[in-house]
Amino acid sequence: MTATKGLEGIVATTSSISSIIDGVLTYRGINIDELAEKASFEEVAYLLWFGKLPNATELAQLQQQLGEAAAVPGAVIDQLKLFPKDANSMAVLRSAVSALALYDAEANEMSKEANIRKAIRLQAQIPTVIAAYARIREGQEPVAPKADVSVAENFLYMLTGQTPERIAVEALDKALVLHADHELNASTFAARVTVATLSDIYSGVTSAIGALKGPLHGGANEAVMAMLEEVGTMENVEGYVARKLENKEKLMGFGHRVYKNGDPRAKHLQVMSKELGKITGNLNWYEMSVKIEELVTGQKGLKPNVDFYSASVYTSLGIPRDLFTPIFAISRASGWTAHILEQYDNNRLIRPRAEYTGPASAAYVPISQR
Numbered sequence: 591m592t593a594t595k596g597l598e599g600i601v602a603t604t605s606s607i608s609s610i611i612d613g614v615l616t617y618r619g620i621n622i623d624e625l626a627e628k629a630s631f632e633e634v635a636y637l638l639w640f641g642k643l644p645n646a647t648e649l650a651q652l653q654q655q656l657g658e659a660a661a662v663p664g665a666v667i668d669q670l671k672l673f674p675k676d677a678n679s680m681a682v683l684r685s686a687v688s689a690l691a692l693y694d695a696e697a698n699e700m701s702k703e704a705n706i707r708k709a710i711r712l713q714a715q716i717p718t719v720i721a722a723y724a725r726i727r728e729g730q731e732p733v734a735p736k737a738d739v740s741v742a743e744n745f746l747y748m749l750t751g752q753t754p755e756r757i758a759v760e761a762l763d764k765a766l767v768l769h770a771d772h773e774l775n776a777s778t779f780a781a782r783v784t785v786a787t788l789s790d791i792y793s794g795v796t797s798a799i800g801a802l803k804g805p806l807h808g809g810a811n812e813a814v815m816a817m818l819e820e821v822g823t824m825e826n827v828e829g830y831v832a833r834k835l836e837n838k839e840k841l842m843g844f845g846h847r848v849y850k851n852g853d854p855r856a857k858h859l860q861v862m863s864k865e866l867g868k869i870t871g872n873l874n875w876y877e878m879s880v881k882i883e884e885l886v887t888g889q890k891g892l893k894p895n896v897d898f899y900s901a902s903v904y905t906s907l908g909i910p911r912d913l914f915t916p917i918f919a920i921s922r923a924s925g926w927t928a929h930i931l932e933q934y935d936n937n938r939l940i941r942p943r944a945e946y947t948g949p950a951s952a953a954y955v956p957i958s959q960r
């Protein structure tokens with residue numbers, strides 16, 4: 591038995607939800623480039639869950655279900671109020687999703703219908719929890735969700751209490767489409783491993799949030815913004831990149847386990863970053879990002895991944911840095927739950943082996959002799 595570090599190249603399951611073939615990403619066979627231009631996040635969530643694009647009635651029904659489910663139990667809001675005000679927002683989300691299960695009468699109901707209802711509830715409630723905590727920590731009351739607006743609009747509305755600009759809603763919606771699913775990424779794998787024990791969907795999503803939080807995965811978008819803030823101005827870019835490369839340190843938002851010739855989602859976020867920078871009158875983050883890309887790709891051959899330009903996009907939308915990874919979770923909740931449903935449909939316990947590297951045989955030494 592020989593281990594493959596990081597399971598690189600190991601095909602661990604079959605899935606019909608999304609594919610990465612020759613660097614092309616599809617959701618249910620539809621190219622991400624087309625979805626990014628034409629589909630709403632709700633259409634994409636429907637596509638991931640049900641395997642086909644919704645017709646107008648099906649889409650309206652899903653939008654209604656999401657709107658109606660968006661309010662979270664008061665007990666969960668009360669718990670958010672008890673959390674430290676300086677807690678990590680992904681840790682808050684992980685705890686809150688776990689808490690949501692306690693107030694869902696169907697939490698441990700394992701029928702397919704119940705699991706679809708819970709997937710929709712989770713999708714609807716995750717943005718509410720994130721926005722509520724963002725306000726609570728600032729000493730403000732949470733804003734109740736609207737029942738008749740998109741996930742993107744509702745999130746921005748709940749953050750500020752103001753109706754967001756159309757352009758902001760469109761940008762966030764597109765970002766949600768781009769992040770919705772990505773084959774067997776680490777957080778989705780974590781979700782599938784958890785529910786393959788026949789544990790419940792909340793446990794699967796809680797595991798996934800824990801995995802997404804790390805800076806080698808979803809947490810990279812916050813690390814990118816931290817880098818841009820540290821660099822500060824265009825004049826500092828060259829020195830910063832040179833230092834990082836010289837010290838063999840990672841440049842956040844670059845590289846990918848699967849894409850070696852570039853992440854097809856990055857170009858959409860780059861365009862959005864530029865457009866939003868023009869609208870806000872601050873192209874600094876975008877221009878520094880372009881310069882960093884030029885240097886890192888030129889000198890190291892590494893291409894930006896989905897997290898790289900999303901950092902400047904979210905900053906231009908006025909979103910605080912520590913909500914970037916939670917926003918990723920809003921989107922990826924659709925993919926996680928689609929994968930959980932798929933896992934339940936054709937389940938087998940996921941239990942690989944480890945190559946043992948410890949001593950072959952060791953004596954038990956009584957405690958008095960150690």
Ligand SMILES: CC(=O)SCCNC(=O)CCNC(=O)[C@H](O)C(C)(C)COP(=O)(O)OP(=O)(O)OC[C@H]1O[C@@H](n2cnc3c(N)ncnc32)[C@H](O)[C@@H]1OP(=O)(O)O
Nearest residue numbers: 805806807808810839840841842843844845846847895897
């Ligand atoms: C949504 C997402 O999860 S996208 C990924 C988000 N994560 C990041 O942006 C963090 C920065 N990137 C990375 O850490 C990595 O590229 C990962 C984790 C994404 C992929 O990791 P792996 O597939 O294990 O690649 P690995 O770490 O083996 O890298 C291969 C080589 O490229 C280098 N490399 C990879 N990414 C980077 C980077 N961002 N900066 C500098 N060097 C890098 C490695 O140091 C390694 O060099 P070596 O062969 O000289 O030792």
Ligand SMILES: O=C([O-])CC(=O)C(=O)O
Nearest residue numbers: 771772774775776847896
């Ligand atoms: O697939 C991966 O390894 C990481 C990634 O890009 C994602 O989850 O979107």
